[in-house]
Amino acid sequence: MSSSGDSFKHESLQDCESITKYIDALSEGFTQGALLFMSDGQRVVLKPQGLIKLEVEAKRKERQIRLALKFRWTEEEMGSGDLAMKPLVISSGDQE
Amino acid sequence: MRMPAGLEENFRFLVLEVHKQVEETLNFLSSPSQRLLERINGRDDYVDNLKSLIEEKSFAFLTNTVTDRRTSNLLRSINTIASNLERIADFAVNIVNQVQFLSDPAFLARYDYQTFFEEVFVGLETINEAVARQDLALAFRICQCEFHLDGLYKTNLDQLLAELKRGRETGNLVTTLFIFRYLERMGDSLLNIGEALIFAIIGERLKIHQYEALRDTLAASGMEAPISQVEFESIWGSRSGCRIGTVAESSDDGRAQRVIFKEGNLGKIQREKINIERWQELMPGLPPRIFGFQASDNNASLLLEYLGGCTLQEVVLNSEKEILENAVFLVLETLNTIWRETKREQRTNAGFVSQLRGRIDDVYRVHPRFERAAMSIGSLKMESLGELIHHLAEIEPGLDAPFTVLTHGDFNLNNIIYNHNEQRVHFIDLYRTADADYVQDASVFLISNFRLPVARGPLRDRISYVITEFLRFARAFAQDNHDRTFEARLALGLLRSFFTSTRFELNHDFAKVMYLRSVYLMEKLTAHRGRAWEDFHLPDQVLIY
Incomplete structure (x- = not known):
């Protein structure tokens, strides 16, 4: 419903017919390598890169259903970071 | 003398x-x-x-x-x-x-x-x-x-x-x-x-009804948000003994007739009086009796019979299932008679969009975050609320109702009184009565059910029961009367009432539930442009919480 600074938030009700437009828009963004979210003159541009952690969570509690999709990735540092050699880090557990 | x-x-x-x-x-x-x-x-x-x-x-x-x-x-x-x-x-x-x-x-x-x-x-x-x-x-x-x-x-x-x-x-x-x-x-x-x-x-012995008088007194003191029934009951006790399962009339001493006193702007009070007389003629006993009317300069006062029984809201929330079913049956039967008998072949338009626009500032004052700006995700555009309402304003003139009926004008659960002993219903607060689109009354009635602050569970199921029964009845009436744009108009009426009801709902989460349903219907109607309105179908789920 609103967004500010580096975040964007939208909430709405959809039905099976209309919701696919949203899924398509996100899917298109991943294909093109950039997701653009705009609201009230504010822009949030996300460039999915590297490894993207995907979480799919489906839950049923009585008649209440929740299906959550989460994507997480880390943005590379800009500027000198592009040229600088970054040390290779191998670690176990969550990478965020 | x-x-x-x-x-x-x-x-x-x-x-x-x-x-x-x-x-x-x-x-x-x-x-x-x-x-x-x-x-x-x-x-x-x-x-x-x-x-x-x-x-x-x-x-x-x-x-x-x-x-x-x-x-x-x-x-x-x-x-x-x-x-x-x-x-x-x-x-x-x-x-x-x-x-x-x-x-x-x-x-x-x-x-x-x-x-x-x-x-x-x-x-x-x-x-x-x-x-x-x-x-x-x-x-x-x-x-x-x-x-x-x-x-x-x-x-x-x-x-x-x-x-x-x-x-x-x-x-x-x-x-x-x-x-x-x-x-x-x-x-x-x-x-x-x-x-x-x-x-x-x-010239008659009357007793001012305390509950109503207190409500009026508080309203006159400028307390805008309606005070909940519960708060009144804590002060005065239940309105009329509408306790779970009993739905008994309060045991009055029977000597004095209880009355409600209304005072206010001459035009408004006079209009209510004329409307009551009209309802009385159509269906004797449906509105309250008038005991007195007095007008002076710009003010007028009206003394009305206090009708025994429970409001339909009390019945929905408190009474046994059987009584609820009976009350709903009586209301629908009464409405069916009224709508059939007062139907006039005269196109009309309820003007839901201007009703919504007239109250939009009040909504934003309570919920400033509801003022949705245009948004986009990649190539997908989500229109701003202003744009959506603008589309609706363009759609609405093409959605006239084919006929008018005598409408209540504020047909919410609290304005319907159910008298179990006499097996009849009464209408109160009739100053907005008009020959208009029945969808006006239908949408207000449906939302007055939906907006009851009741979480999911057996009580919510009762509310959904009333909604479903009413929807079934209204659809059947539309079909019998060849009203082809009923569903689209109902969507307009509902989105209007969903939206404007949020201004009385201070629980933000529940206000958002209604707000999102309103926006959903706006988008649904907007997306239907270019197709025949008789093909529009209101998704029932929008009324089930």
């Missing part, structure tokens, strides 16, 4: 003396003195004598003279007023006599007793004019003193009880409580006085 000689003068003096008595009591509380105490006790005898004099003169007159009904009614009410005035003077003496039990008379200064006195003065100062002008509005103002005084008493009582629990200065606290109790009882007497005046003016 012939009156006993000198009676009016005696009466005016009595009012004046009681006023002085109360005034001096107030002075005594702030600075007690022996001299004042004696004067107050002395005046009490004088007040008693005046009251007896009025009584004797009236009775002698009524036995020896042939009088018309109006005169005898006035004399009866003057006597009732006189006894209640005398009672007020007695309470004043009682108050003064309590002060000796305070360890320090200054103890009282902790409490706002002055406001009680101000209210009693308003009542006393209104009596003479109300009698002279036979003015209903003034009579009601006197009745209102009781509701104001009860409110004050409740506030002070709560404070005193809390202090008593601490166990200190209990003697002083109990004495103070007595003093407030006497002030509160002055209110009871003022109510009797107001009702006696109403009797003199209307």
Whole structure:
């Protein structure tokens, strides 16, 4: 419903017919390598890169259903970071 | 009108003396003195004598003279007023006599007793004019003193009880409580006085219904958000004994007819009166009876029958399933008759969009975050609320209703009364009645169910039951009457009511539930443009929570 600074938030009700437009828009963004979210003159541009952690969570509690999709990735540092050699880090557990 | 000689003068003096008595009591509380105490006790005898004099003169007159009904009614009410005035003077003496039990008379200064006195003065100062002008509005103002005084008493009582629990200065606290109790009882007497005046003016013995009066009093004091039923019930007890399973009418003593007093803008009150008369003609007994109507310059007052039974909201929330089913059946049957009998082949447009626009600022004041700007995700555009409403405004003129029916105009659950004993329903609050689109009443009714703040569970299932039954009925009526744009208009009406209802919903989460449904319907209608409206189908789920 609103967004500010580096975040964007939208909430709405959809039905099976209309919701696919949203899924398509996100899917298109991943294909093109950039997701653009705009609201009230504010822009949030996300460039999915590297490894993207995907979480799919489906839950049923009585008649209440929740299906959550989460994507997480880390943005590379800009500027000198592009040229600088970054040390290779191998670690176990969550990478965020 | 012939009156006993000198009676009016005696009466005016009595009012004046009681006023002085109360005034001096107030002075005594702030600075007690022996001299004042004696004067107050002395005046009490004088007040008693005046009251007896009025009584004797009236009775002698009524036995020896042939009088018309109006005169005898006035004399009866003057006597009732006189006894209640005398009672007020007695309470004043009682108050003064309590002060000796305070360890320090200054103890009282902790409490706002002055406001009680101000209210009693308003009542006393209104009596003479109300009698002279036979003015209903003034009579009601006197009745209102009781509701104001009860409110004050409740506030002070709560404070005193809390202090008593601490166990200190209990003697002083109990004495103070007595003093407030006497002030509160002055209110009871003022109510009797107001009702006696109403009797003199209307000629029937009526009792102002406290629950409604308090609601009006609070509304007039500028409290905009409607106060919940529960809060009223905590003050007054249930409206009419609508307890779970019983749905019994309150056991009134049966002597006096209970009434509701409405006062306000001349145009509005007059319109309600005309509408009630129209409903009465169409379906006798459906609206409340009118007991009195009085208009002056810009104001008017209306005395209406207080209808026994429960509001449909109380039935939905409290009664047994069988009773609920029966009540819904009766409402739908009544509506079906009204809609069929008042149907006129005349195109009409409810103007839902302008109804929404007229209240949009009120919604944003309560929920500023609802003002949705345009958004996009990649190439997908989500239009702003302003854009969506603009589309709806373009769509609506093409969605006329093919005919009109007589609509209630504010057909929410609280404006329908169900009387279990008589097996009938009544409509109240009829000032918006008009020949209009039945979808107006249908959408308001549906949303007044949906917006009940009830979480999912058995109670919500009952609400959904009412919604489903109503929807089924309205759809069948639309189909029988070849109303092809019903579904689209219903979507418009519902999105309007979903949206505007949020301004009364301070629980943000539930307000958002309704807001999102409203926006969903806006998008749904907008997406349907270019196709035939008779193919539009309202998704039922939007009404099920």
